[in-house]
Structures are given as structure tokens and as C-alpha cells.
Amino acid sequence: MHRSVRRADLKAVSEVRRALRELMRHRCRSDAAEAAELLITEIVTNALVHTDRGAEVSVSLTPARLRVEVRDHAARRPRPHVPTADDGTHGRGLVLVQALADDWGVDAMALGSGKVVWFELDTCREAAYDAGPA
Numbered sequence: 001m002h003r004s005v006r007r008a009d010l011k012a013v014s015e016v017r018r019a020l021r022e023l024m025r026h027r028c029r030s031d032a033a034e035a036a037e038l039l040i041t042e043i044v045t046n047a048l049v050h051t052d053r054g055a056e057v058s059v060s061l062t063p064a065r066l067r068v069e070v071r072d073h074a075a076r077r078p079r080p081h082v083p084t085a086d087d088g089t090h091g092r093g094l095v096l097v098q099a100l101a102d103d104w105g106v107d108a109m110a111l112g113s114g115k116v117v118w119f120e121l122d123t124c125r126e127a128a129y130d131a132g133p134a
Contacts, residue, residue, distance in 0.1 A: 024066070
């Protein structure tokens, strides 16, 4: 899956989330799909709110792993921020990514070209049945 998101087009965040949900349906554990939707929402929103251009969203899915990449055009690296009670709902995005992703990171692009914020989740379908009756 590949999507371009225009600058300040926050409506596109829900469209990207919906496309990810369709991609993962019937292929992934429901908990992995829910976490992926939350995390893609956070990093796409961050790219649109904290940069002055749009973003490119790429998603790859194998039977065992989901990888989401969001490329923006700002060289500034995001830093996880531990929010205080006064922050309201702001500042929790990367804290959620750290807590829920199996792996994540930030890769710099060529000088002045921006960065890619990515996360990976284990999506192995068999794990959904581990808790079944014996």
C-alpha cells in the first residue's frame, strides 16, 4: 500500500487508517490490526502537524510482519515526549509507538530530503488461536 498525503490534510489520516484496516483484515491478529491503526494515525498526524509539506505512507505486510513507513520532508528528528497532565491529548504519539510497536525508528534521508519514521508489528495469524480451548 502506498499513499500520498497532502500538507495539512488531516482528513486523509482517517483514509490511510481505513486502507490499512482493509489490508490487514483476515490476514492479521485483531490486536495487531488495532495497534497498527492507532500507530499509523499517530505518525501520519505527526508528519502533517509538525512539517510544512505532505507525507508519503508505505505499508508492507508479510504473513509474519507489518511495516509502516511515513516519509516527510523535514530533517528534524522526532523525539518521544513524556506528556504532563497539562499537555491534554498532545505529545503522546511517539510514546505510544514505543510502547506498542515491536520495533520502530527514524531513518534520515539524503541531506535535506527529510526522514522516514517507521514501525513494525508482528502479525502472525496463528498467535490469535494460542488461547483457544485445549
